[in-house]
Structures are given as structure tokens and as C-alpha cells.
Amino acid sequence: MARYTGRGVHYQVVQDIGSRIVGGQYAPGDVLDLRALREELDVSLTVLREALKVLTGKGLVDARQKRGTFVCPRSAWNLLDTDVIDWRIDGGDAERVLRDLADLRSVIEPAVARRAALRRADADLETLDAALEAMTSAGDDAVAAEEADAAFHRALLAATGNELFARMDLLLEPGLRARDRLVHAHSGADDPVPSHRAVLDAVRDRDAPRAELAMLDLLAKAMKDIDDMAVHAESR
Structure with a gap:
């Protein structure tokens, strides 16, 4: 919601x-x-x-x-509701929210990347290219970066050619946006563009195993961001 x-x-x-x-x-x-x-x-x-x-x-x-x-x-509770996620984060439950999201994504998104590589259309590549370009151009603009990241993952879901996968944006996007807001507030966050580009390149080449591995690498970097944020919070 x-x-x-x-x-x-x-x-x-x-x-x-x-x-x-x-x-x-x-x-x-x-x-x-x-x-x-x-x-x-x-x-x-x-x-x-x-x-x-x-x-x-x-x-x-x-x-x-x-x-x-x-x-x-x-x-x-609708734990995937955007407001509920925000209230949990504001209430000090941010790390659990992010780790639960990372666990969920690890199950879903590698399979999505594999299917997108096998089924994507040229129009899907155009949408993914536009999202990646927006991500590159966003720079330090946290709002623009959040929008671009959401657009990329939404386009990847659509590229599976499966309407049910495409609607999983309702499941993933609220948490993904919250993660992006927290990560962009953390100055040591990793540049997200190279890992997203690796996924897109594999999807473009219709290389399903490489797309899956690239997504796993992207998710590993996302987990590292969470670990770094947790260490930073403890040090404070």
C-alpha cells in the first residue's frame, strides 16, 4: 500500500x-x-x-x-505498507527492516534477473537503459536516485514477461525506497550504478546465468551497505 x-x-x-x-x-x-x-x-x-x-x-x-x-x-499489520515501514524505521527498527528486505530480495530478484534475460523485449531494454541513465545522472540527489532505482527494478520485473512478477513491485518497492533513503543518507554507501549496469548488460546479452550472478553481486553490495550502516550506528 x-x-x-x-x-x-x-x-x-x-x-x-x-x-x-x-x-x-x-x-x-x-x-x-x-x-x-x-x-x-x-x-x-x-x-x-x-x-x-x-x-x-x-x-x-x-x-x-x-x-x-x-x-x-x-x-x-501490512508490514509492506510504506507508512508502516517508515514508522518502524523512525521507531528504531531500521536494521531489522533492511535485513528482512534483503532476505526477501535474495529469494526473488536473482530469479527475476534470469527470467528477464530469457524473455526481455527491446522495449524492456529501452526502459532499463533510461532508468540506469537516470541513476547515473542523479548524483547526490537522493530523491532522483530513489526514483531511478525503483524504476530500474520495476522495469526488470516487467521484463520477465510475467504479469504476476511485474506486480511484485507492490511487494518490493516500498521497502526498496526506504532502503535507498537510508543508504543515501550514509556517506559511505557504494555507487549503485556499476552493479546495476552488470545486470542490464547480462539481460541485454540474454545471458541468464550471468544475469542471475550479477543480481547476486548487486544484492551482496546492498547487504554490505546495511552492514556498514550498522557499524556506523554502533560507533555513534
Whole structure:
């Protein structure tokens, strides 16, 4: 699920309550005191209810007659939701988020690269080339680099020719974007262009084994970035 992009009071209420739940201020099963929340946040009941609808869509809260609005167990949370990922990172759970993402990618993306090499069309190469060029041009622009990286991996999924693989961008992209934001904030991060170019070159050559190995190398570099960030955080 994409990040909630509302603004104003409604947006702030979603952010406030969501971050409290994910951060552990409210425990699973806790019943939310809506009257107290209204007074604390100084919002109308309408605004509060609309915010709770958004959080219900993310799996964080639910409501039942005679029980009220309560916090759902973690097993119900949409952990791939962009806001939930951000709240986990802000709450100090960044390393676990990134390592879980790396583990997930290690299962999916090497197979994607292999299939893309076997099935890609010329139009797929054009899209991948454009994404890599955007990545090269992004330089220190973290937002542009994040967009380019997301576009590259999205194009690679599409190049498999499998619509279900293509829709796995919904699964991978929120975490990938969060990873990019954290990595680009870390000055010692590795240049991502060469490893992505190696994947693209193998896909272009229709060399499936080399594409798979190139993706494994890319993922190894991504894991090194996470390790370096963890060391840097500990040293601080």
C-alpha cells in the first residue's frame, strides 16, 4: 500500500497514531480512548474517524461493537505498507527492516534477473537503459536516485514477461525506497550504478546465468551497505 499522502490535520493524526502503534506506545489489544485522543490531538470526531479508517486499511486498528476501536496484533499489520515501514524505521527498527528486505530480495530478484534475460523485449531494454541513465545522472540527489532505482527494478520485473512478477513491485518497492533513503543518507554507501549496469548488460546479452550472478553481486553490495550502516550506528 502506498504512503498516505493527505495533508493538514487529518494527515498529522494518521501519522501520530500510526507511529505510536508501530512504536509500541499502544500494545496489541489496547482499546483506544477516542474521547481522550480527540482532546489530546485537538481534532473533531470526524477527523479522528477518517484517520482511523486509514489505519484500519493498514491493518493497525479494527473496531467491534461493544469493544470499541482496538490495536490489532502485529500479524495483521501490512508490514509492506510504506507508512508502516517508515514508522518502524523512525521507531528504531531500521536494521531489522533492511535485513528482512534483503532476505526477501535474495529469494526473488536473482530469479527475476534470469527470467528477464530469457524473455526481455527491446522495449524492456529501452526502459532499463533510461532508468540506469537516470541513476547515473542523479548524483547526490537522493530523491532522483530513489526514483531511478525503483524504476530500474520495476522495469526488470516487467521484463520477465510475467504479469504476476511485474506486480511484485507492490511487494518490493516500498521497502526498496526506504532502503535507498537510508543508504543515501550514509556517506559511505557504494555507487549503485556499476552493479546495476552488470545486470542490464547480462539481460541485454540474454545471458541468464550471468544475469542471475550479477543480481547476486548487486544484492551482496546492498547487504554490505546495511552492514556498514550498522557499524556506523554502533560507533555513534
